[in-house]
Amino acid sequence: MIDHLTQPDSQILIKANKVNKIFPNGCHALKDVSLDIQRGEVVVIIGPSGSGKSTFLRTLNQLESISSGNILLDQVDLTDKRTDINAVRTEVGMVFQSFNLFPHKTALGNVMLAPMKVLNQSKEEAKQGARDLLYRVGLADRMNNYPSRLSGGQQQRVAIARSLAMKPKALLFDEPTSALDPEMVGEVLDVMKELAREGMTMVVVTHEMGFAREVADRVVFMEEGELVLEETPERFFHSEHPRLQRFLGQVL
Numbered sequence: 001m002i003d004h005l006t007q008p009d010s011q012i013l014i015k016a017n018k019v020n021k022i023f024p025n026g027c028h029a030l031k032d033v034s035l036d037i038q039r040g041e042v043v044v045i046i047g048p049s050g051s052g053k054s055t056f057l058r059t060l061n062q063l064e065s066i067s068s069g070n071i072l073l074d075q076v077d078l079t080d081k082r083t084d085i086n087a088v089r090t091e092v093g094m095v096f097q098s099f100n101l102f103p104h105k106t107a108l109g110n111v112m113l114a115p116m117k118v119l120n121q122s123k124e125e126a127k128q129g130a131r132d133l134l135y136r137v138g139l140a141d142r143m144n145n146y147p148s149r150l151s152g153g154q155q156q157r158v159a160i161a162r163s164l165a166m167k168p169k170a171l172l173f174d175e176p177t178s179a180l181d182p183e184m185v186g187e188v189l190d191v192m193k194e195l196a197r198e199g200m201t202m203v204v205v206t207h208e209m210g211f212a213r214e215v216a217d218r219v220v221f222m223e224e225g226e227l228v229l230e231e232t233p234e235r236f237f238h239s240e241h242p243r244l245q246r247f248l249g250q251v252l
Ligand code: ADP
Pocket: 023, 024, 025, 027, 028, 029, 047, 048, 049, 050, 051, 052, 053, 054, 055, 056
């Protein structure tokens, strides 16, 4: 009780408050977007192409600056000039549609790199951590493979392990299965489901409605830069909101 009184927002890990993003070309990509993400929560964001989903994710780890509003990570204001943006980027990991592995490094080498360079881990420590993570994502037998010798699904699992190696407070996923052949989507979603079960805070942009129904604590619908709707999966997929209906009618 006392804890709650002194730390009113302690359950909220990420708090976006009336975030606006206007690009230099005048494109108003985010319009007063507000969203609270609790610790351990899985939030899935869906919406048409160009609705601002990627831009919003990118603002959450400050890959993109914002024009107005604010974003708090663990009660630290990311828009405050005094905030160390590089520290924020290590605390909020990001997994992209294109896996962006270093082609000249093995799976193990890819996962070891940032812990050594950014967290100053020793080579042995980084290697042990990378082995454990690759084991966790089901790639114990592929550790010494170069990316070119891995399937798309395997590469994306290495990318997830690489993000986890930084021990992030939250992980953001931007359409992590969109570039994969259909038969590889499941293995990546399974790893993400396991992370969710283990309590990782995750924000996931995806078109995988099955994943949203099964794994999300909340589903968010964005359109034209606005956060239109935010509901539990049961309520979301029964919602009669006309803008959502129109979108679901197109994709399902
Ligand atoms: P989504 O991920 O939902 O497809 P985006 O966040 O990529 O949408 O884009 C939202 C809007 O912002 C689009 O209209 C897009 O053209 C625009 N946009 C994205 N990045 C830039 C940029 N760097 N400069 C100008 N406009 C951009």
